[in-house]
Protein backbone atom coordinates (compact mmCIF):
# COMPACT_ATOMS: atom_id res chain seq x y z
CA UNK A 1 0.00 0.00 0.00
CA UNK A 2 1.17 3.50 -0.79
CA UNK A 3 2.67 5.50 2.06
CA UNK A 4 1.57 9.13 1.59
CA UNK A 5 3.83 12.03 2.51
CA UNK A 6 1.22 13.41 4.90
CA UNK A 7 -2.07 12.29 6.37
CA UNK A 8 -4.00 14.86 8.44
CA UNK A 9 -4.83 13.38 11.82
CA UNK A 10 -8.36 13.57 13.20
CA UNK A 11 -8.90 13.19 16.93
CA UNK A 12 -12.61 12.17 16.56
CA UNK A 13 -13.84 15.23 18.47
CA UNK A 14 -13.73 17.63 15.50
CA UNK A 15 -17.23 16.88 14.19
CA UNK A 16 -18.69 16.87 17.71
CA UNK A 17 -17.39 20.37 18.36
CA UNK A 18 -18.46 21.61 14.93
CA UNK A 19 -21.97 20.29 15.62
CA UNK A 20 -21.90 22.06 18.96
CA UNK A 21 -20.79 25.32 17.33
CA UNK A 22 -23.72 25.04 14.92
CA UNK A 23 -26.16 24.36 17.76
CA UNK A 24 -24.90 27.44 19.63
CA UNK A 25 -26.28 29.50 16.75
CA UNK A 26 -23.18 31.60 16.08
CA UNK A 27 -20.93 30.23 13.41
CA UNK A 28 -19.24 33.39 12.16
CA UNK A 29 -15.89 34.34 13.71
CA UNK A 30 -14.76 35.39 17.19
CA UNK A 31 -17.26 33.25 19.08
CA UNK A 32 -17.04 30.62 21.79
CA UNK A 33 -14.53 28.26 20.14
CA UNK A 34 -12.31 31.10 18.89
CA UNK A 35 -12.06 32.34 22.49
CA UNK A 36 -11.35 28.81 23.75
CA UNK A 37 -8.48 28.48 21.28
CA UNK A 38 -7.07 31.89 22.25
CA UNK A 39 -7.25 30.97 25.94
CA UNK A 40 -5.58 27.64 25.29
CA UNK A 41 -2.55 29.32 23.73
CA UNK A 42 -2.44 32.15 26.27
CA UNK A 43 -2.55 29.71 29.21
CA UNK A 44 -0.19 27.11 27.80
CA UNK A 45 2.50 29.39 26.39
CA UNK A 46 1.92 32.67 28.20
CA UNK A 47 1.27 34.49 24.89
CA UNK A 48 -0.12 37.94 25.70
CA UNK A 49 -2.57 38.19 22.83
CA UNK A 50 -3.56 35.67 20.16
CA UNK A 51 -5.81 36.09 17.15
CA UNK A 52 -6.81 33.06 15.09
CA UNK A 53 -6.60 33.73 11.36
CA UNK A 54 -7.65 31.82 8.27
CA UNK A 55 -4.01 31.00 7.48
CA UNK A 56 -0.45 31.82 8.44
CA UNK A 57 -0.34 33.79 5.20
CA UNK A 58 -3.10 36.02 6.60
CA UNK A 59 -1.30 36.38 9.93
CA UNK A 60 1.84 37.48 8.06
CA UNK A 61 -0.18 39.97 6.00
CA UNK A 62 -1.59 41.38 9.22
CA UNK A 63 1.95 41.95 10.54
CA UNK A 64 2.86 43.94 7.41
CA UNK A 65 -0.19 46.17 7.93
CA UNK A 66 0.47 46.51 11.67
CA UNK A 67 4.09 47.54 11.08
CA UNK A 68 2.96 50.15 8.53
CA UNK A 69 5.13 48.72 5.78
CA UNK A 70 5.33 51.21 2.90
CA UNK A 71 6.82 51.13 -0.61
CA UNK A 72 10.59 51.17 -0.36
CA UNK A 73 10.81 49.68 3.14
CA UNK A 74 13.21 46.75 3.34
CA UNK A 75 12.51 43.42 5.02
CA UNK A 76 15.22 40.85 5.71
CA UNK A 77 14.31 37.15 5.60
CA UNK A 78 15.83 33.86 4.47
CA UNK A 79 15.57 33.01 0.77
CA UNK A 80 14.80 29.44 1.80
CA UNK A 81 11.20 29.98 2.86
CA UNK A 82 7.62 29.77 1.66
CA UNK A 83 6.33 32.47 -0.70
CA UNK A 84 3.90 33.86 1.90
CA UNK A 85 6.75 35.04 4.16
CA UNK A 86 7.78 37.41 1.36
CA UNK A 87 4.43 38.05 -0.32
CA UNK A 88 2.92 39.50 2.85
CA UNK A 89 5.42 42.36 2.74
CA UNK A 90 5.61 42.65 -1.06
CA UNK A 91 1.85 43.27 -1.10
CA UNK A 92 2.53 46.50 0.81
CA UNK A 93 5.36 47.57 -1.48
CA UNK A 94 8.36 46.35 0.51
CA UNK A 95 11.65 45.29 -0.99
CA UNK A 96 12.74 41.86 0.23
CA UNK A 97 16.41 41.47 1.10
CA UNK A 98 17.10 37.76 1.14
CA UNK A 99 19.64 36.30 3.55
CA UNK A 100 21.41 32.97 3.24
CA UNK A 101 20.76 29.89 5.40
CA UNK A 102 23.12 28.39 7.97
CA UNK A 103 25.54 25.71 6.85
CA UNK A 104 24.29 23.26 9.46
CA UNK A 105 20.59 24.16 9.29
CA UNK A 106 18.16 25.66 6.75
CA UNK A 107 17.30 28.53 9.14
CA UNK A 108 18.59 32.08 8.47
CA UNK A 109 22.32 32.58 9.07
CA UNK A 110 22.19 35.08 11.94
CA UNK A 111 25.77 36.18 11.30
CA UNK A 112 24.83 37.44 7.81
CA UNK A 113 21.92 39.68 8.87
CA UNK A 114 23.68 42.79 10.10
CA UNK A 115 25.54 43.43 6.83
CA UNK A 116 22.18 43.58 5.03
CA UNK A 117 20.74 46.39 7.16
CA UNK A 118 20.32 49.82 5.52
CA UNK A 119 18.52 53.02 6.57
CA UNK A 120 15.38 51.59 4.91
CA UNK A 121 15.35 48.28 6.80
CA UNK A 122 12.27 47.91 8.97
CA UNK A 123 11.79 44.24 9.82
CA UNK A 124 13.69 40.98 10.24
CA UNK A 125 11.65 37.80 9.67
CA UNK A 126 13.33 34.68 11.06
CA UNK A 127 11.68 31.46 9.88
CA UNK A 128 11.89 28.58 12.36
CA UNK A 129 12.41 25.91 9.73
CA UNK A 130 11.13 22.44 10.66
CA UNK A 131 10.06 23.94 13.99
CA UNK A 132 13.70 24.41 15.02
CA UNK A 133 14.48 27.83 16.48
CA UNK A 134 16.71 30.42 14.87
CA UNK A 135 19.18 31.92 17.34
CA UNK A 136 16.73 34.50 18.65
CA UNK A 137 19.05 36.20 21.18
CA UNK A 138 21.32 37.25 18.33
CA UNK A 139 18.41 38.36 16.14
CA UNK A 140 16.65 40.30 18.92
CA UNK A 141 19.92 42.00 19.81
CA UNK A 142 20.51 43.10 16.20
CA UNK A 143 16.91 44.35 15.99
CA UNK A 144 17.27 46.32 19.22
CA UNK A 145 20.51 47.98 18.19
CA UNK A 146 19.10 49.00 14.80
CA UNK A 147 15.59 49.81 15.97
CA UNK A 148 13.94 47.10 13.83
CA UNK A 149 10.90 44.90 14.34
CA UNK A 150 11.07 41.11 14.45
CA UNK A 151 8.25 38.97 13.05
CA UNK A 152 8.73 35.27 13.76
CA UNK A 153 7.47 33.05 10.97
CA UNK A 154 6.61 30.16 13.27
CA UNK A 155 4.38 28.46 10.67
CA UNK A 156 5.93 25.07 11.50
CA UNK A 157 6.90 25.78 15.08
CA UNK A 158 3.96 24.99 17.33
CA UNK A 159 5.06 23.74 20.76
CA UNK A 160 8.73 24.38 20.09
CA UNK A 161 11.10 26.43 22.24
CA UNK A 162 14.24 28.57 22.20
CA UNK A 163 16.14 28.50 25.52
CA UNK A 164 12.84 27.65 27.24
CA UNK A 165 10.82 30.40 25.51
CA UNK A 166 7.97 29.34 23.21
CA UNK A 167 8.58 30.16 19.56
CA UNK A 168 6.20 32.80 18.25
CA UNK A 169 6.41 34.53 21.64
CA UNK A 170 9.85 36.14 21.29
CA UNK A 171 9.68 38.66 18.43
CA UNK A 172 7.33 41.67 18.42
CA UNK A 173 4.88 39.52 16.46
CA UNK A 174 4.66 35.80 15.66
CA UNK A 175 2.72 33.79 13.06
CA UNK A 176 1.60 30.13 13.13
CA UNK A 177 0.04 27.86 10.52
CA UNK A 178 -2.60 25.18 11.08
CA UNK A 179 -2.58 24.00 7.47
CA UNK A 180 -3.30 20.28 7.15
CA UNK A 181 0.41 19.48 6.87
CA UNK A 182 1.15 20.94 10.33
CA UNK A 183 1.30 19.11 13.69
CA UNK A 184 -1.97 20.75 14.74
CA UNK A 185 -4.30 21.45 11.85
CA UNK A 186 -7.73 22.58 10.76
CA UNK A 187 -7.36 22.25 6.99
CA UNK A 188 -6.41 25.88 6.49
CA UNK A 189 -5.78 28.06 9.52
CA UNK A 190 -3.31 30.25 11.32
CA UNK A 191 -2.71 32.56 14.25
CA UNK A 192 -1.11 35.91 14.95
CA UNK A 193 0.65 36.38 18.29
CA UNK A 194 1.04 39.94 19.51
CA UNK A 195 3.89 40.13 22.00
CA UNK A 196 4.32 43.91 21.88
CA UNK A 197 1.25 45.42 23.50
CA UNK A 198 1.52 48.55 21.36
CA UNK A 199 -0.01 46.50 18.54
CA UNK A 200 -2.80 44.72 20.43
CA UNK A 201 -5.67 47.11 19.88
CA UNK A 202 -4.95 47.81 16.24
CA UNK A 203 -4.42 44.10 15.50
CA UNK A 204 -7.97 43.36 16.60
CA UNK A 205 -9.30 46.14 14.35
CA UNK A 206 -7.35 44.95 11.29
CA UNK A 207 -8.60 41.41 12.04
CA UNK A 208 -12.22 42.62 11.96
CA UNK A 209 -12.18 44.39 8.56
CA UNK A 210 -10.89 47.69 9.94
CA UNK A 211 -13.75 48.05 12.42
CA UNK A 212 -13.87 48.15 16.22
CA UNK A 213 -16.47 45.37 16.28
CA UNK A 214 -14.54 43.19 18.77
CA UNK A 215 -14.58 46.01 21.34
CA UNK A 216 -18.31 46.52 20.63
CA UNK A 217 -19.06 42.84 21.33
CA UNK A 218 -17.18 43.09 24.62
CA UNK A 219 -19.49 46.00 25.51
CA UNK A 220 -16.65 48.54 25.59
CA UNK A 221 -18.30 50.90 23.07
CA UNK A 222 -21.96 51.40 22.13
CA UNK A 223 -21.60 51.26 18.34
CA UNK A 224 -18.92 50.10 15.97
CA UNK A 225 -17.66 51.49 12.69
CA UNK A 226 -14.84 51.80 10.19
CA UNK A 227 -11.76 53.09 11.99
CA UNK A 228 -8.74 51.73 10.04
CA UNK A 229 -7.72 49.54 7.10
CA UNK A 230 -8.26 45.83 7.58
CA UNK A 231 -9.70 42.71 6.06
CA UNK A 232 -11.60 39.57 6.96
CA UNK A 233 -8.78 37.71 8.66
CA UNK A 234 -10.76 35.78 11.27
CA UNK A 235 -11.91 32.17 10.75
CA UNK A 236 -15.48 30.98 11.27
CA UNK A 237 -16.42 29.11 14.43
CA UNK A 238 -16.58 25.87 12.41
CA UNK A 239 -12.82 26.13 11.84
CA UNK A 240 -12.10 27.14 15.45
CA UNK A 241 -14.21 24.23 16.74
CA UNK A 242 -12.19 21.82 14.60
CA UNK A 243 -8.95 23.38 15.81
CA UNK A 244 -9.97 23.18 19.46
CA UNK A 245 -10.43 19.41 19.17
CA UNK A 246 -6.87 19.19 17.90
CA UNK A 247 -5.52 21.41 20.67
CA UNK A 248 -7.02 19.18 23.34
CA UNK A 249 -4.88 16.38 21.90
CA UNK A 250 -1.71 18.39 21.45
CA UNK A 251 0.31 16.40 23.99
CA UNK A 252 -0.70 13.05 22.56
CA UNK A 253 0.04 14.21 19.00
CA UNK A 254 3.44 15.54 20.02
CA UNK A 255 4.46 12.35 21.87
CA UNK A 256 3.62 10.29 18.80
CA UNK A 257 5.37 12.56 16.30
CA UNK A 258 8.48 12.82 18.47
CA UNK A 259 8.75 9.05 18.80
CA UNK A 260 8.50 8.64 15.01
CA UNK A 261 11.12 11.35 14.46
CA UNK A 262 13.45 9.69 16.96
CA UNK A 263 13.03 6.32 15.28
CA UNK A 264 13.93 7.79 11.88
CA UNK A 265 17.01 9.43 13.40
CA UNK A 266 18.14 6.26 15.18
CA UNK A 267 17.64 4.10 12.10
CA UNK A 268 19.75 6.35 9.89
CA UNK A 269 22.36 6.95 12.58
CA UNK A 270 22.73 3.23 13.25
CA UNK A 271 23.59 2.52 9.64
CA UNK A 272 25.99 5.45 9.51
CA UNK A 273 24.81 6.66 6.14
CA UNK A 274 27.71 8.98 5.59
CA UNK A 275 26.39 9.94 2.19
CA UNK A 276 23.29 11.46 3.78
CA UNK A 277 23.22 14.23 6.38
CA UNK A 278 20.82 14.07 9.29
CA UNK A 279 19.01 17.09 10.76
CA UNK A 280 20.90 19.05 13.41
CA UNK A 281 19.08 20.48 16.43
CA UNK A 282 21.19 23.22 18.08
CA UNK A 283 21.56 23.14 21.89
CA UNK A 284 19.35 26.20 22.32
CA UNK A 285 16.45 24.68 20.36
CA UNK A 286 13.87 21.96 20.93
CA UNK A 287 12.54 19.64 18.28
CA UNK A 288 8.75 19.66 17.79
CA UNK A 289 8.97 16.82 15.25
CA UNK A 290 7.24 18.83 12.59
CA UNK A 291 9.38 17.33 9.87
CA UNK A 292 11.98 14.66 9.27
CA UNK A 293 14.36 15.60 6.48
CA UNK A 294 17.64 14.37 5.04
CA UNK A 295 20.19 16.56 3.30
CA UNK A 296 21.68 14.73 0.31
CA UNK A 297 25.08 15.50 -1.13
CA UNK A 298 23.76 16.71 -4.46
CA UNK A 299 20.64 17.10 -6.56
CA UNK A 300 21.27 13.86 -8.43
CA UNK A 301 21.36 11.84 -5.22
CA UNK A 302 18.14 13.46 -4.00
CA UNK A 303 16.37 12.83 -7.32
CA UNK A 304 17.47 9.21 -7.07
CA UNK A 305 16.17 8.81 -3.50
CA UNK A 306 12.77 10.35 -4.34
CA UNK A 307 12.58 8.06 -7.39
CA UNK A 308 13.50 4.91 -5.47
CA UNK A 309 10.98 5.71 -2.77
CA UNK A 310 8.28 6.36 -5.40
CA UNK A 311 9.04 3.02 -7.09
CA UNK A 312 8.41 1.47 -3.69
CA UNK A 313 5.11 3.34 -3.26
CA UNK A 314 6.49 5.85 -0.77
CA UNK A 315 5.93 9.56 -1.32
CA UNK A 316 8.71 11.92 -0.29
CA UNK A 317 9.05 15.57 -1.28
CA UNK A 318 11.63 18.30 -1.58
CA UNK A 319 10.88 21.75 -0.21
CA UNK A 320 11.28 25.44 -1.01
CA UNK A 321 12.94 26.71 -4.16
CA UNK A 322 15.14 29.69 -3.19
CA UNK A 323 12.91 32.76 -3.47
CA UNK A 324 15.68 35.04 -4.76
CA UNK A 325 15.77 32.84 -7.88
CA UNK A 326 11.99 32.62 -8.31
CA UNK A 327 10.47 33.81 -11.60
CA UNK A 328 8.78 36.65 -9.68
CA UNK A 329 11.77 37.92 -7.72
CA UNK A 330 14.91 37.09 -9.66
CA UNK A 331 15.01 40.46 -11.47
CA UNK A 332 14.32 42.31 -8.20
CA UNK A 333 17.03 40.50 -6.24
CA UNK A 334 20.32 42.34 -5.79
CA UNK A 335 22.36 39.55 -7.35
CA UNK A 336 24.02 38.18 -4.20
CA UNK A 337 24.75 34.45 -4.45
CA UNK A 338 23.09 32.48 -1.64
CA UNK A 339 24.85 29.15 -1.75
CA UNK A 340 23.40 27.57 1.38
CA UNK A 341 19.83 28.39 0.43
CA UNK A 342 20.41 26.88 -3.01
CA UNK A 343 22.01 23.85 -1.37
CA UNK A 344 18.85 23.11 0.64
CA UNK A 345 16.65 23.77 -2.41
CA UNK A 346 18.61 21.12 -4.31
CA UNK A 347 19.35 18.53 -1.67
CA UNK A 348 16.77 18.49 1.12
CA UNK A 349 14.19 15.70 1.06
CA UNK A 350 11.30 15.34 3.51
CA UNK A 351 10.12 11.87 4.52
CA UNK A 352 6.55 10.86 5.50
CA UNK A 353 5.78 11.89 9.08
CA UNK A 354 2.23 11.82 10.43
CA UNK A 355 0.42 10.54 13.51
CA UNK A 356 -0.82 7.34 11.91
CA UNK A 357 2.48 6.36 10.31
CA UNK A 358 3.02 2.79 11.55
CA UNK A 359 6.32 1.44 12.87
CA UNK A 360 6.32 -1.09 10.00
CA UNK A 361 5.90 1.61 7.39
CA UNK A 362 8.64 3.69 8.96
CA UNK A 363 10.98 0.69 8.79
CA UNK A 364 9.97 0.18 5.16
CA UNK A 365 10.90 3.80 4.38
CA UNK A 366 14.27 3.75 6.14
CA UNK A 367 15.15 0.30 4.75
CA UNK A 368 14.37 1.43 1.22
CA UNK A 369 16.75 4.37 1.57
CA UNK A 370 19.43 2.50 3.50
CA UNK A 371 19.55 -0.48 1.13
CA UNK A 372 20.10 1.86 -1.81
CA UNK A 373 22.56 4.16 -0.10
CA UNK A 374 25.06 1.84 1.57
Ligand SMILES: Cc1ncc(COP(=O)(O)O)c(C=O)c1O
Nearest residue numbers: 055056057082084155177179190
Ligand atom coordinates in the same frame (compact mmCIF):
# COMPACT_ATOMS: atom_id res chain seq x y z
C1 LIG B 1 7.57 29.06 6.61
C2 LIG B 1 6.13 29.19 6.17
N1 LIG B 1 5.52 30.36 6.32
C3 LIG B 1 4.22 30.53 5.96
C4 LIG B 1 3.49 29.49 5.44
C5 LIG B 1 2.06 29.72 5.04
O1 LIG B 1 1.17 29.01 5.86
P1 LIG B 1 -0.37 28.89 5.48
O2 LIG B 1 -0.49 27.77 4.49
O3 LIG B 1 -1.05 28.58 6.77
O4 LIG B 1 -0.81 30.19 4.91
C6 LIG B 1 4.10 28.23 5.26
C7 LIG B 1 3.33 27.12 4.71
O5 LIG B 1 3.57 25.98 4.96
C8 LIG B 1 5.46 28.08 5.63
O6 LIG B 1 6.11 26.92 5.47
